Amino acid sequence: MIQDASKLQTDRKALLVNSVDPISSLRDMRDSIDNIDAAIIHMLAERFRCTRLVGKLKAQNGLAPSDPGREAEQVSRLRQLAAASKLDPDFAEKFLAFVIREVIRHHESIPPGGAA
């Protein structure tokens, strides 16, 4: 049974890639990509809600906007998660840097005292 399930999976992938109707297969894969993008956008929205609170907390307590130790931990953790899910760890690191640049841009716009 396990072998059958595995064969079914392989057949499904072959069907998707070698279908006689590549346009329909392409449309199908794009629907999945669109669903994934919607999930990521909502996750990013929630992430910035958190980092906005962090920014206010730091400003109100005189803490530095950036924290190189924390960032090094994040890079290391995300590289490991990426490798485990077969995502290029270099891309994961670039992604984190891209998001942190935006977070720092937000934090710099909060005046000391946090009354943004």
Add this chain to the structure above:
Amino acid sequence: MIQDASKLQTDRKALLVNSVDPISSLRDMRDSIDNIDAAIIHMLAERFRCTRLVGKLKAQNGLAPSDPGREAEQVSRLRQLAAASKLDPDFAEKFLAFVIREVIRHHESIPPGGAA
């Protein structure tokens, strides 16, 4: 009851931001950020699984690697999703461009015929 729930929510936020122990509050928010980042990394891994299949399909069927019409639709849709979830639509657009640059880099490494 609804008012009570709303007040509780406000009190919780005030507690997080104005806590007497900002370090503990910061740690708490960072745990949320780490969970969100793990979710995004896994979503990105799944997205690249899809785009790799799309790349092979396009190569095998002689379709162009990039598709400006599709990209314009994606930008418009993600900007709307971003606005609805209070994420900066410009950031959502930059994020999509960042991911698509990586996808095109992957597609360019697939030889014609798709036997990568």
